[in-house]
Amino acid sequence: MGRSPCCDKMGLKKGPWSPEEDEKLLDYIQQHGHGSWRALPSKAGLERCGKSCRLRWTNYLRPDIKRGHISLQEEQTIIQLHALLGNRWSTIASHLPQRTDNEIKNYWNTHLKKRLIKMGIDPTTHRPNNLALTCGEPKDSANLSHLAQWESARLEAEARLVHDTKPVMLNPHHYYQLPSTTLLHHPHPPCLDIFKVLAWTNPGEDISTVVLNGGLFPPASILNFSDNMLPIPTLGLCNGNLSITDINSEYSINDARIDPFDPTYVADSSSFPSFMEDLTDLQPSSISAADNVCWELMRRIRFITRETLWIQVPMLS
DNA sequence: AAAAAATCCAACCGCCTCCTC
DNA sequence: GGAGGAGGCGGTTGGATTTTT
Numbered sequence: 001m002g003r004s005p006c007c008d009k010m011g012l013k014k015g016p017w018s019p020e021e022d023e024k025l026l027d028y029i030q031q032h033g034h035g036s037w038r039a040l041p042s043k044a045g046l047e048r049c050g051k052s053c054r055l056r057w058t059n060y061l062r063p064d065i066k067r068g069h070i071s072l073q074e075e076q077t078i079i080q081l082h083a084l085l086g087n088r089w090s091t092i093a094s095h096l097p098q099r100t101d102n103e104i105k106n107y108w109n110t111h112l113k114k115r116l117i118k119m120g121i122d123p124t125t126h127r128p129n130n131l132a133l134t135c136g137e138p139k140d141s142a143n144l145s146h147l148a149q150w151e152s153a154r155l156e157a158e159a160r161l162v163h164d165t166k167p168v169m170l171n172p173h174h175y176y177q178l179p180s181t182t183l184l185h186h187p188h189p190p191c192l193d194i195f196k197v198l199a200w201t202n203p204g205e206d207i208s209t210v211v212l213n214g215g216l217f218p219p220a221s222i223l224n225f226s227d228n229m230l231p232i233p234t235l236g237l238c239n240g241n242l243s244i245t246d247i248n249s250e251y252s253i254n255d256a257r258i259d260p261f262d263p264t265y266v267a268d269s270s271s272f273p274s275f276m277e278d279l280t281d282l283q284p285s286s287i288s289a290a291d292n293v294c295w296e297l298m299r300r301i302r303f304i305t306r307e308t309l310w311i312q313v314p315m316l317s
Numbered sequence: 318a319a320a321a322a323a324t325c326c327a328a329c330c331g332c333c334t335c336c337t338c
Numbered sequence: 339g340g341a342g343g344a345g346g347c348g349g350t351t352g353g354a355t356t357t358t359t
Contacts, residue, residue, distance in 0.1 A: 016327070016353085038344065054345075055328065090347060105348075106326050 013047045017056055021046060025053055026061050059102045066098035070107055078104060079112060 017025075028044035034057065035043075037050035046053060059065075070078075074096055081092045089101035089108075096104065113123040 014329075036344080051330095051345085052328075058346095059327075087348065101347075102327075109349095110325060 012041075012049050012052075014052070017060075021048070022056070022061060025056060029057060029061075059100045064098060065100055067103070070099075074099070075112065078108060079116075082108065082112075 013021075024044050024046055028040065032043070034040055034054070037054045040046075040050055040053050041048050044053070048056075077096060078092060081095060085091055087105075089105045093099050093101040093104050116123040
């Protein structure tokens with residue numbers, strides 16, 4: 001059962017590559033392209049298996065890769081994407097130009113993982129370790145885990161931003177009066193709280209009237225629909241009473257039917273404490289049916305950048 | 318200065334998916 | 339439909355290097 005590894009063939013070299021081998025491989029690919037990896041070694045005069053050649057090329061010799069120092073921004077991206085995607089290194093690498101999946105995987109295992117552990121965060125679930133002890137029933141664990149992943153990535157990002165910039169403290173009931181001069185000087189949103197991001201992206205404006213992009217966001221190139229992630233077309237906020245437009249429908253993308261109001265989704269108030277605090281004030285009598293719907297959607301927010309807002313919704317098969 | 322421990326990272330292994338026949 | 343090949347992916351290893359004792 002199974003195939004034996006191609007390197008098991010007699011006479012094929014293994015282990016570190018010599019400069020001469022590198023040169024042969026580089027010369028061959030530059031002249032002919034790699035073509036069939038299996039056929040390449042003999043054509044290039046290498047006593048290696050095709051797999052070994054491919055790995056050497058993609059992880060080391062390729063001219064378009066960047067090696068060495070990983071910036072803070074790259075670190076932040078890795079943590080956030082890992083919280084969302086798990087150990088899908090190639091997908092994560094595709095969002096970090098010129099970095100290889102192997103390099104990111106190594107960096108995660110040797111640096112970031114340890115750092116999260118030191119911070120008391122489980123690097124697998126991105127959940128604070130003490131949460132694991134209070135976690136409830138197994139059926140809720142997946143959803144709680146998703147929320148925790150988001151939350152720890154958010155906290156990590158916030159921690160960095162706090163490090164880099166003076167934090168902007170906001171009264172949760174007066175999000176909309178942020179001075180635009182403060183906001184304009186931030187190269188990034190002062191934090192990832194949705195209201196604050198809204199205020200930042202629209203400095204000086206009354207965001208009670210802001211409507212986030214119509215159409216699809218984030219960009220399809222970033223979004224992997226199989227991850228149960230979908231953009232919400234239009235979201236509006238009004239004076240603390242929340243309302244939303246164009247959501248009273250199911251979405252259909254790539255034949256996957258989505259029900260944004262699926263009641264099986266379990267939210268956790270710890271994910272968005274200030275927002276939930278606001279909602280608590282609104283409950284129960286002042287919340288309209290539409291607001292309730294919005295509330296449900298807001299609970300599913302997973303990831304926010306300057307211009308995008310990602311929301312997790314369940315897929316219907 | 319030497320030994321031990323820790324860290325790093327290139328490379329390998331085996332499984333999986335996709336494609337062709 | 340399914341067998342087999344090729345490439346891709348993630349987990350893991352082990353030798354080299356660095357740090358600590």
